[in-house]
Amino acid sequence: MNKEPILKIEDLCVDFKTRTGSVRVLHHINLSVKAGESIGIVGESGCGKSMTALATMQLIPTPPGLISEGSVLLKGDDLLKLNEIQMRDVRGNEISMIFQEPMTSLNPVFKIGMQISENIIRHQGKTKKEAQELSVAMMRAVKIPGAARLIKRYPHELSGGMRQRVMIAMALSCQPSVLIADEPTTALDVTVQAQIFDLLRDVQQDMGTAIILITHDMGVIAENTQRVVVMYAGHKFEEGPVDEIIHHPKHPYTRGLIRCTPHLKKNMEHEREELSEIPGIVPDLSRLDGLCPFRPRCSEKRRQCDEQMPQEIQTGDGHFVCCWAAGEDQ
Amino acid sequence: MSESPLLEVENLCTYFRLSKSHPFGRSRTVFAVDDVSFRVSRGTTFGIVGESGCGKSTTAMSILRLIKPTSGSVRFDGNDVLKLDPKPLRRLRSRMQLIFQDPYSSLNPRATAGNIVAAPLKTHNIGSRQQHHERVSELFSRVGLRPEQQTAFPHQFSGGQRQRISIARALATDPELIVCDEPVSALDVAIQAQVLNLLIRLQRELNLTYLFISHDMGVIQHMCDEVVVLYLGKIVEQADRNSLFSHPLHPYTWSLLSAVPSIYSDADSLKQRVKLKGDPPSPIDPPPGCRFAQRCPFADTSKHCYSKMPLLRIIKGQHKVACHRVSEEGVAPQDIHTI
Ligand SMILES: Nc1ncnc2c1ncn2[C@@H]1O[C@H](COP(=O)(O)OP(=O)(O)OP(=O)(O)O)[C@@H](O)[C@H]1O
Ligand SMILES: Nc1ncnc2c1ncn2[C@@H]1O[C@H](COP(=O)(O)OP(=O)(O)OP(=O)(O)O)[C@@H](O)[C@H]1O
Ligand code: SF4
Ligand SMILES: [Mg+2]
Ligand SMILES: [Mg+2]
Numbered sequence: 066m067n068k069e070p071i072l073k074i075e076d077l078c079v080d081f082k083t084r085t086g087s088v089r090v091l092h093h094i095n096l097s098v099k100a101g102e103s104i105g106i107v108g109e110s111g112c113g114k115s116m117t118a119l120a121t122m123q124l125i126p127t128p129p130g131l132i133s134e135g136s137v138l139l140k141g142d143d144l145l146k147l148n149e150i151q152m153r154d155v156r157g158n159e160i161s162m163i164f165q166e167p168m169t170s171l172n173p174v175f176k177i178g179m180q181i182s183e184n185i186i187r188h189q190g191k192t193k194k195e196a197q198e199l200s201v202a203m204m205r206a207v208k209i210p211g212a213a214r215l216i217k218r219y220p221h222e223l224s225g226g227m228r229q230r231v232m233i234a235m236a237l238s239c240q241p242s243v244l245i246a247d248e249p250t251t252a253l254d255v256t257v258q259a260q261i262f263d264l265l266r267d268v269q270q271d272m273g274t275a276i277i278l279i280t281h282d283m284g285v286i287a288e289n290t291q292r293v294v295v296m297y298a299g300h301k302f303e304e305g306p307v308d309e310i311i312h313h314p315k316h317p318y319t320r321g322l323i324r325c326t327p328h329l330k331k332n333m334e335h336e337r338e339e340l341s342e343i344p345g346i347v348p349d350l351s352r353l354d355g356l357c358p359f360r361p362r363c364s365e366k367r368r369q370c371d372e373q374m375p376q377e378i379q380t381g382d383g384h385f386v387c388c389w390a391a392g393e394d395q
Numbered sequence: 396m397s398e399s400p401l402l403e404v405e406n407l408c409t410y411f412r413l414s415k416s417h418p419f420g421r422s423r424t425v426f427a428v429d430d431v432s433f434r435v436s437r438g439t440t441f442g443i444v445g446e447s448g449c450g451k452s453t454t455a456m457s458i459l460r461l462i463k464p465t466s467g468s469v470r471f472d473g474n475d476v477l478k479l480d481p482k483p484l485r486r487l488r489s490r491m492q493l494i495f496q497d498p499y500s501s502l503n504p505r506a507t508a509g510n511i512v513a514a515p516l517k518t519h520n521i522g523s524r525q526q527h528h529e530r531v532s533e534l535f536s537r538v539g540l541r542p543e544q545q546t547a548f549p550h551q552f553s554g555g556q557r558q559r560i561s562i563a564r565a566l567a568t569d570p571e572l573i574v575c576d577e578p579v580s581a582l583d584v585a586i587q588a589q590v591l592n593l594l595i596r597l598q599r600e601l602n603l604t605y606l607f608i609s610h611d612m613g614v615i616q617h618m619c620d621e622v623v624v625l626y627l628g629k630i631v632e633q634a635d636r637n638s639l640f641s642h643p644l645h646p647y648t649w650s651l652l653s654a655v656p657s658i659y660s661d662a663d664s665l666k667q668r669v670k671l672k673g674d675p676p677s678p679i680d681p682p683p684g685c686r687f688a689q690r691c692p693f694a695d696t697s698k699h700c701y702s703k704m705p706l707l708r709i710i711k712g713q714h715k716v717a718c719h720r721v722s723e724e725g726v727a728p729q730d731i732h733t734i
Pocket of ligand 2: 411425426427445446447448449450451452453454610678
């Protein structure tokens with residue numbers, strides 16, 4: 066498993082211009098994913114999960130947004146050096162993205178068959194007929210029943226689960242090497258969610274796609290990824306193998322995130338205990354002070370925390386954490 | 396358990412007639428809530444769980460008479476809610492309040508937080524201006540908001556704080572029952588924990604009764620003493636928290652629980668995961684027989700699954716299930732068959 070990563074994000078910083086000045090929404094993010102691997106990104110709303118994905122795809126609205134530092138290496142080539150026309154060849158072809166709400170990326174006025182074919186024609190130079198056949202095959206691959214009939218339907222005529230499948234079919238139609246799934250099941254019922262994750266797992270096995278899964282659900286992370294990145298207020302706080310992160314989290318925020326969720330328990334022996342809380346709320350990104358942004362909510366804060374931002378340290382095999390408290394435990 | 400229940404719902408049905416698609420078309424009916432009965436004891440939390448569109452909100456709104464039910468009865472502390480005249484109904488309403496899912500749209504954007512919380516006192520003509528003022532201050536500190544925040548407007552609060560405002564508003568008239576319709580679904584997990592802990596603390600302090608709606612099995616398990624599982628407008632299973640989660644009887648409950656992604660699952664439990672096919676069907680003119688039959692791994696023609704509607708029956712203690720294939724002794728199909 067010592068393959069080179071297929072996608073490598075290095076030192077990525079994103080700033081946004083606002084009325085009151087420039088706000089940094091991503092602070093020196095590093096992450097990478099190998100072929101056939103699934104990594105997860107978790108964190109509370111606004112922590113920069115989608116922004117990381119959008120920056121990778123160069124879909125950040127510029128202005129007001131700007132990638133101010135860093136690189137995004139796909140198979141060694143820096144995507145940030147490509148122009149928009151070159152980038153269009155990458156999107157939907159080398160890297161695809163599926164979003165939480167399929168209707169944001171499906172065009173309501175075109176039949177779904179056409180929307181899938183269009184992607185194939187654009188990137189693979191197939192004829193209309195070939196593309197159509199491939200679309201049906203793709204829809205069968207994502208287990209859409211009656212695919213041949215369904216290509217003539219419009220997006221709004223499908224259920225939420227079906228629309229998400231169409232999105233996946235579209236995203237995979239050119240066999241991308243990297244698939245970014247941004248909360249792909251948040252709008253779906255759990256029974257349908259389970260089907261979608263099964264599907265993604267199968268596809269990954271068949272095609273060796275690298276998957277970056279964005280979610281706020283630790284259960285989803287536990288079951289569907291091998292490695293996790295925990296983000297907070299635009300910072301990467303912790304990264305590690307999924308079992309390590311869930312059972313031996315090193316960062317106080319990761320610990321809080323896991324303990325504050327009422328995870329479904331199969332055995333009901335013990336009486337219910339109070340959920341542990343992370344007090345307070347996430348900080349305003351325009352008011353960060355260059356120190357650890359979790360400081361005001363942290364129960365393990367110490368002297369150094371008020372003096373200097375902690376550096377990322379390695380605490381185990383592939384396990385990295387950015388916290389003064391974690392450093393002292395060692 | 397001799398005390399009478401606070402809320403008794405009997406054979407509640409709420410159907411929506413849909414307009415015909417063309418003049419000679421068949422008229423179609425949504426069976427949103429179909430013959431639902433349950434009782435809620437004082438001081439407990441009663442959960443309603445199920446997937447989107449199964450009728451959770453319609454049940455809640457029907458109980459509060461915010462939607463007109465088609466038939467059935469709702470008794471609150473002995474009063475027949477559905478038959479009350481407007482005046483006594485208003486008085487009763489001050490004793491049952493509602494908290495919504497969306498802390499953004501459920502608060503008037505042009506009113507200050509203090510006025511939002513005081514509004515029910517004004518509507519129900521409770522107390523003087525001075526008393527309103529004192530009550531609002533007390534409520535603010537109860538739900539963990541600072542007194543000076545009374546003058547701020549909803550957009551100046553975070554999602555969790557807005558939900559605290561809705562909770563304070565619901566508490567204003569000193570109600571006995573609070574219907575919580577997905578109260579934490581729109582909140583981040585960290586904020587979710589704060590609100591759930593607050594609800595539990597308030598229940599203990601004020602002896603509140605909750606009708607608690609959620610689609611999140613983990614939240615339901617954490618919060619509820621007793622639970623009903625709805626599927627397409629019907630109760631498929633009802634039990635106390637312990638029985639339901641340790642031995643779900645209905646194949647739907649069982650597969651729903653098995654589908655929940657968990658940090659506790661391992662390779663084995665993933666392999667054993669039940670996979671339901673398809674989407675939940677539409678509650679418009681459902682076919683005869685068990686409403687779950689189309690997706691049920693155990694549906695069996697010889698057991699009438701496709702032809703006869705299974706009745707909700709008592710299996711053990713207060714554990715009830717509506718499934719032809721659960722035996723009288725409480726053996727569920729998933730206990731003996733592998734799929
Ligand atoms: N146009 C903008 N100007 C300033 N800040 C912005 C702008 N767009 C986004 N942001 C900020 O960037 C941060 C990162 O947002 P992002 O969408 O990545 O969050 P997220 O982790 O995906 O959250 P969620 O779970 O809600 O999807 C947020 O705090 C947001 O407020
Ligand atoms: N006014 C209405 N007219 C027609 N159908 C309706 C109406 N209100 C609700 N329905 C239908 O009744 C069914 C039950 O809806 P309800 O809102 O009670 O579901 P729910 O369980 O609360 O779902 P969710 O989890 O999505 O909130 C749905 O199929 C819905 O489309
Ligand atoms: S660095 Fe300090 S304040 Fe930040 S999380 Fe670690 S202990 Fe808490
Ligand atoms: Mg996002
Ligand atoms: Mg609802």
